[in-house]
Amino acid sequence: MPSINITVAIDTQQSFVAKILRTTKGGWICSVSDREVFLPGSQLYKDINDYESVVGRNVKVMVQRITGNSIVVSHKDYVSKIFERKRIIQNLEKGQKLVGIVRHISEKGVYIDVLGIIGFMPIKETITGSDYTIGQSIEVAVSKIDIDKSILLLSTKLFQKIVEKETREIEETSQFEKRTQNLEKYNSEDEIISIVESLSK
Numbered sequence: 001m002p003s004i005n006i007t008v009a010i011d012t013q014q015s016f017v018a019k020i021l022r023t024t025k026g027g028w029i030c031s032v033s034d035r036e037v038f039l040p041g042s043q044l045y046k047d048i049n050d051y052e053s054v055v056g057r058n059v060k061v062m063v064q065r066i067t068g069n070s071i072v073v074s075h076k077d078y079v080s081k082i083f084e085r086k087r088i089i090q091n092l093e094k095g096q097k098l099v100g101i102v103r104h105i106s107e108k109g110v111y112i113d114v115l116g117i118i119g120f121m122p123i124k125e126t127i128t129g130s131d132y133t134i135g136q137s138i139e140v141a142v143s144k145i146d147i148d149k150s151i152l153l154l155s156t157k158l159f160q161k162i163v164e165k166e167t168r169e170i171e172e173t174s175q176f177e178k179r180t181q182n183l184e185k186y187n188s189e190d191e192i193i194s195i196v197e198s199l200s201k
Contacts, residue, residue, distance in 0.1 A: 006071060009063040011103040012111045013118045015078050018061045032061070035071060045072035065169045075153055082150065083118045097159060102136045112138060121142040125155035 018030035018037060027040040028051065039061060041051065048054055048097035061073035062081060100114035109122040110132055125143055132138065141162055162177065 006063060006066060010102050013062065013081055015060050015062050015081075016073070017058050018073060019058050020055050022055060028055070029140065030059075030061070030073065032071075032073065037061075037063075037071040037073045038067075039075065043072075043076050045075050045079045062104065081117075085117050085150050085152075086118050086147055087148065088115050089145050089152055092142050092152070093147055095162060096142045097139065097162065098140055098154070099137060100154070102132050102134055102138055105132055105134065106166065110138075112140060114152075114154070114193050115156040117152065119152040119154040121156065123193070125153070125157050127156045128162060133137070135145065 009016075016032045018032045019038065020028045020030050020039070021036070022029050025042070027038060030037050030039050030071055039059070041048065043064070044054075044059070059075050060078045062078045063074050064072045064074040064077055066072070098114045100112035100119065101173070102110055103113050103118060104111040107123075109120055112119050112121055112124065119140070119142075121140060126132075138156065140154040140156055141159035142152070143158050144151065144153040
């Protein structure tokens with residue numbers, strides 16, 4: 001397994017499987033990838049009185065913070081974020097437009113913070129020639145959601161297509177309204193001419 005990139009793990013809300021190795025003051029020492037991390041007793045989702053009883057078990061965690069040379073992880077944060085993520089995703093729709101912040105860029109795509117959760121935009125869904133920077137505000141559209149798997153995929157290509165379609169519809173509506181107004185104007189003028197002609201007889 002690859003080493004933990006702390007900045008990336010925090011910015012992308014990445015989760016890991018941690019193996020609880022041994023107890024220590026206030027919690028446990030766990031193994032994540034090739035690193036030992038600290039899981040405080042208060043950060044396990046269930047209250048545990050006998051710390052030794054969970055040694056050897058695996059638990060899903062997220063990186064919470066760095067204290068000195070120690071990486072502090074949390075199982076509570078992982079569980080909380082999973083619930084929050086599913087709640088937000090189930091209220092989204094494919095094609096919905098969102099504004100997000102670029103949090104991380106990799107060879108495979110861009111990680112974007114939208115509504116407090118991280119969505120992923122694959123390279124194929126980016127607009128050709130676009131350059132992205134960390135912290136950049138970006139407009140995207142939802143391209144795929146999977147509530148059960150907690151997947152949220154985003155796209156600037158889809159966003160662009162939606163905006164172009166909306167622009168065309170607005171232009172067509174505007175042109176229709178102008179034609180309608182002109183028609184009403186002509187009808188009104190015809191009525192006036194007809195009235196004038198009838199009065200002059």
